[in-house]
Amino acid sequence: MTPSTGSGQTPSGPDWVVELAWTGHRCIAYVEPGRRTRLLSSRDVSMTAAYPELAPELEKRSPPRGMILDGTIVARGEEHAPRATLLKKRSARSHPSQDQILATPVDFQVADLLWLDGHLTVDLPYRDRRTLLDGLGFDAAPVWTTSPLPVSELESMLRIADVKGVDALHARHLGSRYRPGGRSPLWVKVPVPRTRQVVVGGWTPTDPDHPDLIASLLLGVPVSGGQLRYVGRVGVSGEERGQVAALRKLRRDGSPFLAGMPADIARPAIWVAPRLVGLVEFTGIATDGRLRLPHWRGPVAPSDVDDTRWAVPVGPPPSRVLPEPPVEPEPVPPAPAAAVETRRLEQHFVYNALNTIAALIRTDPGRARELLFGFADLSRAADQAGNASTTLGHELDAVRGYLQLEQARFGPRLRVEMEVDAGLRGATVRPLQVLVAVRDAVQRDIEPRPQGGVLTISAAPGGHAVTVTGGVGEPVVIELRSGTATPE
Known part of the structure; x- marks a missing residue:
């Protein structure tokens, strides 16, 4: 089934949801535990041998009599890229080696369920298909379910899509059937202007x-x-x-x-x-x-x-x-490897974040909207990773957006103390430098502990460094440079 291009009017009403339109290879997965799993493109071309790592993960969650899933294969870290160059490296190899699989990991983003445990589901309304799909528990790499949100959050989703470079959203009516090989006005592709x-x-x-x-x-x-x-x-x-x-x-x-x-x-x-x-x-x-x-x-x-x-x-x-350029800040060394790794792990964080926001939409829409805006600001900061420098103030804004999302996931297990003198906001740091240290402290010191912990970010007035600690590992000290990389 393919989406219609619509009539120029964006769908509205309580029975519509929207999600990001992933850039990759559209795929139907036929999963038969104990027998075989087949991955077919929208033109019925087999992709099974090109992505052998997906079959075991799909079979783990499959009921005894199998399932049929509709989704998109994306290259990890390039899920929103206008040109999916990484995915081309994998799709060109019918039998990739283990090194090639590790070098270019892919994920399967599942959007719909067509068959489940011996029962055809295409005639069920979309809301029921989604309930069954969500019940399969695909919430970790390399297989994820997509995260639709109510169409009332369309403006927030468009803002995120704009920041992330996504070309379109998918709007689906909760009462729609799945029409194999056809189109429906109840599944609409919404361009992102x-x-x-x-x-x-x-x-x-x-x-x-x-x-x-x-x-x-x-x-x-x-x-x-x-x-x-x-x-x-x-x-x-x-x-x-x-x-x-x-x-x-x-x-x-x-x-x-x-x-x-x-x-x-x-x-x-x-x-x-x-x-x-x-x-x-x-x-x-x-x-x-x-x-x-x-x-x-x-x-x-x-x-x-x-x-x-x-x-x-x-x-x-x-x-x-341009008009007269600003005074160049003091040069800083290239971004550390950890910053690059943050970009590669971004897709996992995207799914965790959107799933958290989707859950809050029903119980606390105000907080969900706040988290959406924080997520957009965080994405914008991540997209500046290639720049030479940024200000501490901009970096801390991204850190706050990240911590808001993690606190929504971890609840009282993650407590934050931030004591940074306001006079240091104009100091220069590498993009993502503080964010990487904070992320590492959360994953290393807080997430594995049942009782959680306290994350501390501090910088004394007149100081020359920011210290990040999760209370268990060694504190990370980040040197500050004088200068104004970006006007605050």
Whole structure:
């Protein structure tokens, strides 16, 4: 069964739920304990040999007479990526070695249940299928059930999807049947609109004989060396042409784009110096790196340009696209390996977090909404892991979001004491440095103990370090640097 694209209206009402649309290989799993487990793609191509690690985990939870599951295979750590490059490494190998399995782990995100223990379930309403599916207990890698939330939380889910780079949500009606091979207006794919900055590097004219009449703008994002990476073009007309009239004074002979622009677009192009920054709304990024369905939303004043809001983050922008750059902070060493590992483990945390929030929706919707916002802020911080530095204040905001979610899971077992002088919020640290230390302390010192413990984060006024301890292992001391990496 595949979702419909809808009529442009987002579903609403108490009988609708929404969840993130995973990027990966759609898969139907036929599980027969003691006999065999088959994984078939949406086109009935066998994927069983490519992902041998999934069968044992599926069979562990299967009833005696088997089950049929519908879900998506995703590469761990790249579950929301517009281009699932890691998954391609695995899908290209029909019989991967153990080293290859460990190097590129995958997960199966289960969204629906079609058969259970000798009984066909496709005619049951979705709410009943989900109840049966949740009862199977798939809540750990490499097999998870998805985490739908009420459609009343759509705005929060869109915010999370925007931060995570998810192109769409799935909205499902709780009373809907499963239609094998068909579509239904009761399962709708909801695009995630996002508005980001781009730089105009040229235009294509409406007519070669009238090159000054702009038909579409050629868009890019800044990369090192003062050039642009091409991300597509967007049409303009009427009043919008007036918004970009200043481009005619910026004409130049050579292209500001890196090599690789399509020849049929470059041939008639009029090039300009890359100084005009604008906003475009789009629904995602295609596999070739271009924006999907872009719409021009107007220019950005130089004082409002934000180097964290480029359509496709590809590195620091050149100074001529931006207003005067801030003073560079003192350099810091590369991020530790633990920060990279946080990104790889993020998918597990995503599922634990969303399952916790989904449970709270029914009992404490206010707290659930607060946790959703904290989760979005935490995701945004994690996506800055490649930056050279951040402020302690921003890092502590991410830590608070993480601890709120963990306290919702652990309850009174996790107690937090944070004593950090407000005057240190502008000090510089590596992105995720404090968060990794906090996460490690929770997992090492608090989670394994039935009685839990107290996590302490402290930094004295005028001090030069932050100390993190869970009360059992050695305290972690994180050096602070002077400077203002990001204005608070």
